[in-house]
Each structure stands twice: as structure tokens, then as C-alpha cells.
Amino acid sequence: MKKCTETGKPSKGWKKVLLRILLTLLALFLVCAITVGISILVCRSSLTVHSYDVEIRGVTHPFTAVLLTDLHGKEFGEGNAELLELVRQQQPDVIFCAGDLIDGSASLADVERVSALLGELTGIAPVYVSYGNHEKAYLRNGGAELRPYVEKSGATLLDEACTAAEIAGNKICLGGTLGHLYLFGRTKEAYWSSPEVKLMQEMEASGLPTIVLAHMPDTIIFCQAYKDWNIDLFLSGHTHGGVIRLPFVGGLYAPMQGWFPEEDMGYFNYGRVQLVISSGMAGYKNIPRVFNRPEVCVLHISG
Numbered sequence: 001m002k003k004c005t006e007t008g009k010p011s012k013g014w015k016k017v018l019l020r021i022l023l024t025l026l027a028l029f030l031v032c033a034i035t036v037g038i039s040i041l042v043c044r045s046s047l048t049v050h051s052y053d054v055e056i057r058g059v060t061h062p063f064t065a066v067l068l069t070d071l072h073g074k075e076f077g078e079g080n081a082e083l084l085e086l087v088r089q090q091q092p093d094v095i096f097c098a099g100d101l102i103d104g105s106a107s108l109a110d111v112e113r114v115s116a117l118l119g120e121l122t123g124i125a126p127v128y129v130s131y132g133n134h135e136k137a138y139l140r141n142g143g144a145e146l147r148p149y150v151e152k153s154g155a156t157l158l159d160e161a162c163t164a165a166e167i168a169g170n171k172i173c174l175g176g177t178l179g180h181l182y183l184f185g186r187t188k189e190a191y192w193s194s195p196e197v198k199l200m201q202e203m204e205a206s207g208l209p210t211i212v213l214a215h216m217p218d219t220i221i222f223c224q225a226y227k228d229w230n231i232d233l234f235l236s237g238h239t240h241g242g243v244i245r246l247p248f249v250g251g252l253y254a255p256m257q258g259w260f261p262e263e264d265m266g267y268f269n270y271g272r273v274q275l276v277i278s279s280g281m282a283g284y285k286n287i288p289r290v291f292n293r294p295e296v297c298v299l300h301i302s303g
């Protein structure tokens, strides 16, 4: 039963309860704010490793690959020493860089810094690089030609191209594309004559195990494009793991996929085609990563 004063106003007892509720809500808000703040700081500089086991028909010698994406010109330690050390610890047989190593607004100094990073990586294992939408934006914005910077580092650029690579005793057909493997608003003629379709056809015809660096997972997941291709493994980034990862929910937002993306990071098996999406290493524009540590993605590939 309510305790009332003679004036009909709530008693001091109710005021106390109200005050306690408000203080509890304030404390919860502060705890959440502090937790998010700490997470932002951790996710700004602290790398982690996510590993996946992938089986590819025709691989006779198991090997380890490191997948790096979406660095956006960031540095982890002086000269990326922390990133390099973490990659070195994985003892990879091959390193794949699947796009957005630089930002679309990068300076020449940024490009040279990433070129130096690629040079260091080639000292660990052979490096294969494909472009992301940000490298393409950099080039569109009048940036310097990137190919010489990749090639002087000793890495191999796969720009709508493929190569038969020797990896730990396996011959693998490696390709790189930023195209879309479905109509994407084009006529059928334009689609079938596009560089990405010709590249996939060439890779399928190789008869070798096939791995494609495709920065955007949209390339193969939109319109269920994976049903149309006979490629073993696609490696992507671009999603930044949904940028902010909500506990028990997952990523909040990914470019192209929008809010609460389903394919934001991890391993996906579509039957014939497999896909691994790295959450990458940077935030998205000015939005920091939350509960989403930058990652070095490691693939243990066997037959």
C-alpha cells in the first residue's frame, strides 16, 4: 500500500526508491560506457589471431596461409613491428593481402610505408596482393600507380589476374579480383566479357586447386553467385567484422550488406565454394572498432 503525505504527494520513501533506480541506471550506463571505451582502446592497437581449418580437394601437402585485409594504412608498432611479429609467429607458407591495405585518401608516404611492410612480409613467406575498393579509389583520385610499389617489395600483384603458384609442394592457381561474379546490373554480353568472368573461367580451366583473393565478399555471396562457379576458396575482407560487434548478436554494420550483416567474418561453406572473411585491422571511416580486435587471419589448408 502506498505511503502518502497529507498533501497526496509521494512520501520520502518513494523518492528514495526513485533515486536508487536512477543511480542504478546511471551506474549501468557508466559501466557500459567504460567497457566500450576500454574496448575501443584495445581494438585500436591490440591484434589477435583467428584460425580456420579449410579442406581443398587436390591439396596434397597441408600448408599455412596468413590472410591480411583492411589495414587502411594503420600501423601496429613502429614500422608495423607488432603485426610482422604476429605474422612471423604463424610460420606461414604463403601470405595473402586481400585489399584495402591503404586508404582511398592515402598519401605517397602511406603507399611507401605499406610497400615497406610488404617487403618485410616477403621476408617471411611469398606474398600475393589483390586490390580492394580503397586502392581503386586511390587510383581514381589520381594517386601514383601502385603496381611498381607492390612489385619492388617482392610481392606478386593479382589484379584481375591469376598465376600458378608453388606453395609448400602444392601447385595452386591463385587469382585476385574486385569484380562481381553475377550480372550486377550489366547486360549478359557485358557480364560474360568482363575481366572477372574471364579470370574465373581461366582459373576453372587450370585443373588446379583454386584460391581467389576477392576483397569484397559481395563478389561471390550476392545473388548466390557461388552456385555458378567451380572455385575452391574465396578470401575476403571489406566487412571490418561489422565494425562494432554486439555481444550475442554479431556485427552491427558492413559495407554493401548493411545493418546486422550475416556474412561479416569467419568461415562459410556454400557446398562447392568456401569463403573466409577476415574482419581486417582498421575501423570503418571514423567509426572505431568495438569488441572487435584487429585480426591476423590464419588458414590451415589441407586436402
Ligand SMILES: [Fe+2]
Pocket (backbone or CB within 6 Å): 100, 132, 133, 134, 215, 237, 238, 239
Ligand atoms: Fe573495402
